[in-house]
Amino acid sequence: MLKITLKDESVIEVEEGKLIIEVAKSLSSSLAKKCAVAEFNGKLVDLKMPLTEDGKLDLVTFEDERAFEVINHSCAHLMAQAMNRLYPGTKFGVGPAIEEGFYYDFAIPEAITNEDLPKIEKEMQKIVKENLPIVHYMLSKADAKAKFASDKYKLELIDAIDDDMVGIYEQGEYTDVCRGPHVMSTGLIKNFKLLSVAGAYWRGDSKNDVLTRVYGTCWPTPEALAHHLEVLEDRKQRDHRKLGKDMQIFMFDDLVGRGLPMWLPNGFIVRRLLSDYIMDKEYDLGYQHVMTPSLGNVELYKTSGHWAHYKDDMFPAMELDDEAYVLRPMNCPHHMVMFRSKPHSYRDLPVRIAEIANDFRFEASGALTGIERTRAFSQNDSHIFCRPDQIAQEFKAVTKLILDVYKDFGFEKYRFRLSLRDKENTEKYFGNDELWEKSENELRNVLKELGVDYYEALGEAAFYGPKLDVQVRSAIGHDVTLSTIQLDYQLPERFELTYIDQNNQKVRPVVIHRAILGSMDRFIAFLLEETKGVLPVWLAPVQAMVIPVNNQFHLDYANEIVEMLRKKKIRVKMDDRDEKLGYKIREAQMKKIPYQLVIGDNEVKDGTITYRQYGKKEQVTVSKEEFLNMMVAFNEERK
Structure with a gap:
């Protein structure tokens, strides 16, 4: 017993x-x-x-969180069995559970699209009704290879198994190589939905075959599935790629190049306002703003170490006049040279150099995601050159700046991640163990002093030092790094940076790399998704739409309102088209314009403004001066 x-x-x-x-x-x-x-x-x-x-x-x-992965893994097998029935000759890759569902990779004799998903779902429901038992057993490697002799992908998976025995799962006529576990029968996984069809390289390697990947999701109850599908629909409406197109913020064109965003007039307004916002905050904190070129000599990046550690993520070098240049992936080497250009005393430190800089990284085409991940982007970047005794105060000041910015934008769902070196995989980092230990411990001590909750992540450090990343979960479910602070003893060594200390000796400064808005492009993507395109009034490309009820009687006063607002830098437009009033109001709402100003007889007679705020039905009538002061306050306070 x-x-x-x-x-x-x-x-x-x-x-x-x-x-x-x-x-x-x-x-x-x-x-x-x-x-x-x-x-x-x-x-x-x-x-x-x-x-x-x-x-x-x-x-x-079934409703336990621990069961979700098992349910979805079993549903991946259910889908694979349906594919096997519908498309004879299909070869099977892998079908794992993922965070919100599952996928399976197939080599299918014929191409399928999203239009084929209902047919596959119908076959899956048939298998559910058959309530086939799901049976597990073990085979030797030799027997398993004989069983899957016609499927090269399964043979490759079997070869990769360290054990002599291979786990097999069987349901009806369908058999798969799998570790499990699974539910007991196909009748237990009925609340599913297939979501999309995509292409995927076998085992994630671009040198391998391109397989057809079908995504789906499975839930313990019909209600849970319905709720998740509502969440997915909301995400579609929040997706910054859709909002960016609808609101005319940015565009892409393959003729220009993949991953190279072009900012339309509305988008440029948002970028400029964000740049002014963060630069004003930095100026008040003693930062000095600079501008450096988007190109750099290859020797610059060999000195910094980027060439050895980051070359594969950079655009290829250009040979010009016996020199090689690259589009820069980041700005720290330029700022190191700038600091080195003149002598510094310990009294001069800290020196805070900041820049809104254009950078370029050769992201894999499959990783490109709207303006969240691009090949050309701008960074709200800065490098603080300080004495060792100033590290804590500077680190605290940067952390406070991050928290102030997040408060201004109403961000609440974020976590601090202390990104450390992986001691088992040190070839991707440079520098010595002593400096790494010193810098990692200093960051831990500062975080403890600040009382900031954080978690540690091995292998996420920059190649030159540990960092504190601020991780957010976007409204459409992406994990995104918005802000980062990095402590660096390495680049001052490589660039031989010095300052004169109180003993008249040359000593090395410490560098703090920091980005508050991070990538401006990614920040705007996050902001669009977080607000569903309803940007804060001070940031909206068009803040007010003036709509005369009748052009013949109300246009002159409407023009007077437009001129009054423009003089105070309020971004205003007029809709004087020969359309019905309700249509024009609805269209302004669809464009997410914060205020629609309706000008009719009463407004002309009384010298007032009647406005409707985005998302509200009620109309409010105020004096011209009151409305103007309200809008000016929005822009000045940037709340």
Whole structure:
């Protein structure tokens, strides 16, 4: 007999070899029906697994978070079985569960599109009704290779398995190589939806075959599935790529180049206002703004170490007049040279150099995501050259600036990540262990002094030093780094930077790299998605739309309002088209213009303004001066 400890810490005795599902039924038949899998000694396992040792058993229901991955992995197999029936000759790659669902990669004899997904779903529902048992067994590598001899992808997966035995799962006529666990039968995974079709390189390598990837999602209840589909629909409406097109913020054209955004007039307004906003804050904190070229000599990047550690992410070098130049991926080397150009005393420090700089990185085409990830972007970048005794105060000041900016924009859902070197994989970093230990510990100490909650992430450091990243979850589910602070002892060494200390000796400064808005492009993408395009009034490309009810009687006064607002730098437009008033108001709302000003008889007679705010139905009538003062306050306060 085996001693099995249950979730409530009670201990039962069961016969060796008894299946977990049998144990569940003996405890509660209703509970057994709700179970998807079990956790035994800390590991998720099939309910059909026989117990062979003492241990702790926790029965995991379908609505338990731990079951989500299992449900979706099982649904990936369900979809694969449907594909096998519908498209004979299909070869099968991998079908893992992912954060919000699953996918499976196929080599299909014929091309499929999103229009084919309902047909696949219909076949999946047939298999659900068949309620086929899902059976697990083990085969030797030789037997497994014989079983999958016609599928080169499965053979490659089998070869990559370290063990001599291979896990197999079977449901009806469909068999797959898999570690599991899975639910007990196909009838238990009925709340699913296939979402999209895409292309994917086999095993993520661009040198391999391009397979067809089908994405889907599966949930424990119809209600949970319906809620998730509502979330996905909301994300579609929030996607900055859609909003950017609808609001005429930016555009792309393959003739210009993939990943190279062009900022339209509305988008340039937003960029300029954001630049002014952050530069004003920096100026008040003692930053000096500079401008450096977007090109750099290859020797500059060899000195900085980027050439050795970052070359693959840079555009190829251009040979000109016996020199090689590259489009810069970041700005720190230029700023190092700028600091080095004149002598500094310890009294001069800290020196805070800041720039809104254009940078270029050769991102893989598959990684390009609107303006969130591009090949040409602008950074709100800065480098602080300071003494060692100034590190804590400067680091605190930068952290406070980040928190102030996030407060201005109403950002609340963010986490601090301390990005550290991976000691097991040091070839991607330069510098010595002592400097790395010193800089990592200094960051930890500063964070403790600040009382900031953070988590650590190995392998996420810059190649020259550890950093504090601010991670946000975008409204459409992307994990994004918005701001970063990096501590660097390495580049001052490589560029031989010095200042004269109080003992009249040359010593090395420490450099703090920091970006508050980070990539301006990524920040705007995040902001569009966070606000669903309803930008703060001070940032809106068009702040007010003046709409005369009747051009014959109201146009002159409407023009007077437009002129009054423009003189105070309020971004205003007039809609004097020969259209119905309701149509013009609805169109201004669709364009997410903060204020629509309706000018009719009463407004002309009384010298007033009647406005409707975006997203509201009620109309408010105020004096011209009151409305003007309100709009000026929006722009001045930048809230």
